Amino acid sequence: MSRVNDYHPKFELLSEWLDWLETTRPETDMELGLSRIRKVATAAELLKPAPYVITVAGTNGKGSTVALLESVLLAAGYKVGTYTSPHIHRFNERVKINGTEVADKALSDSFAKVDQYRGDTWLTYFEFAVLVAADCFKKQQVEIALMEVGLGGRLDATNVIDPNLSIITTVDLDHQDWLGETIEEIAREKAGIMRPGVPAIYGDPSIPESIIEQSIAVEAPLYRRGVEFDIAVEKTTWSWQGKNWRGLEESIQKLPAPQLVIDNAATVVQAVKLLPYTVSYDQLCKGIARARLSGRYTKVVVENKNNDPVQVVFDVAHNPQAARKLRERLKQDPVPGKTRALIAMYRDKDYKSVVDILAPVIDEWYVSEFDSPRALPASELKDAVVACGGSVISCNTHPPSPLCSITDEMVSNADRLLVVGSFMTVAALMTDH
Known part of the structure; x- marks a missing residue:
């Protein structure tokens, strides 16, 4: 053509x-x-x-x-x-x-x-x-x-x-x-x-x-x-x-x-x-x-503003089957504190099911969206999280904030942050490690 x-x-x-x-x-x-x-x-x-x-x-x-x-x-x-x-x-x-x-x-x-x-x-x-x-x-x-x-x-x-x-x-x-x-x-x-x-x-x-x-x-x-x-x-x-x-x-x-x-x-x-x-x-x-693969339950440690180490997990899971695998991985790899998730997804994905599957292992959510004509509005993603009984810390209608601005809010190094939802979400926050 x-x-x-x-x-x-x-x-x-x-x-x-x-x-x-x-x-x-x-x-x-x-x-x-x-x-x-x-x-x-x-x-x-x-x-x-x-x-x-x-x-x-x-x-x-x-x-x-x-x-x-x-x-x-x-x-x-x-x-x-x-x-x-x-x-x-x-x-x-x-x-x-x-x-x-x-x-x-x-x-x-x-x-x-x-x-x-x-x-x-x-x-x-x-x-x-x-x-x-x-x-x-x-x-x-x-x-x-x-x-x-x-x-x-x-x-x-x-x-x-x-x-x-x-x-x-x-x-x-x-x-x-x-x-x-x-x-x-x-x-x-x-x-x-x-x-x-x-x-x-x-x-x-x-x-x-x-x-x-x-x-x-x-x-x-x-x-x-x-x-x-x-x-x-x-x-x-x-x-x-x-x-x-x-x-x-x-x-x-x-x-x-x-x-x-x-x-x-x-x-x-x-x-x-x-x-x-x-x-x-x-x-x-x-x-x-x-064997390793970037963005598939990739664990890194970053320092917050108090120089405390904070664990961050990057995972590109964006459909129900991948979300189920991720949920089991998080269960098998517990942390003493809370697990917070930063999520942004495409609107043509089954985002409601992904949120519902992950909800039992997520204590608090940062909801965002990325720069793409296919991006799911953060407000709709927030509604899906709330519908599952999730606690939303923030709802950002712009591309995901720099990782440091999120980890700085995490004062306990017993907590971890999960970055999830798509390759776009991971790419927006993940630096070479």
Whole structure:
């Protein structure tokens, strides 16, 4: 699809490419479909950016699964490219090679190449980003590319690249305007990443029928949590039981407790067992223990105006399933004092359910909104908190205040602050730690 006034810029700096991209095709301007990106990817020879590609879809847990996979594969010595979205601080976070963000110059060069090959084809923000990542991976000759799906699966830009292994972490209600009103409809869209004969993993014990139906339809071997693989959790370690790529039963004992969600770690172990690459027990353990992901129950300590340490937890949870996981994490990680939450959300999210789920573990709320046409007015979010019996300390109709202005009000270092609701909320307050 071509657009009026679309043109081919001549930029050298990444910042110039991003300014142009965000001005002419903002992230909110989504047009799902693969015809445009396939045409450009074919012309630029980017349909196979690495010898082995793993595509990860799901409502929640995609980023954690990619982070765990990356950590394990790097521990095993492989050259790995990762594409994720969205970013928190910098666009560079979306494209990494061996765990390091790709430099501005390399990204700028890839933007120029993609723009050259698109001709008169209009590409969205996400289509540009995926092709830029693919070009970086191909230039650096990565062995394994990890591709995180942005929205759904079937029509997402990442799905132009055929995977050698498909992973669907979970399915829950989110993005209903784009993906469907029911779990089964949403699952069907996410199952669109499956390919004929290519193994597929489903990481949640409750599996939608449409996932099974699609695996049968395309004859993709399906590995389900609770059926083909599962885990048993002990006090400080856990064990995994499942099948390897030969279909033989395997069992792994005394795995280290991950910093990220253990369900995603279980999925990653199953993925590793299906790879045509060797990963030792020690490498697997090292990768699981080392894996981190910014904005997913990320704990930092800041000083208030009295130089007292205050614990802050950043979590991008923005739908009911993620909120339930976060609530359990907060219960398992208590503090002596109060837990306060600063929350701001998009209006198209199920904010009432998110607030209702978190309410039992939140003592007091700071309600805010961020600068976006999709932002939920703080007054409506406040109403949802009050309806759940929550105590609102403040209701800020402007972008979230600097973190220090909030933590300064917290006089007891026995308290903690939770920053939650979306990537936008976390990005507004989180600094590099």
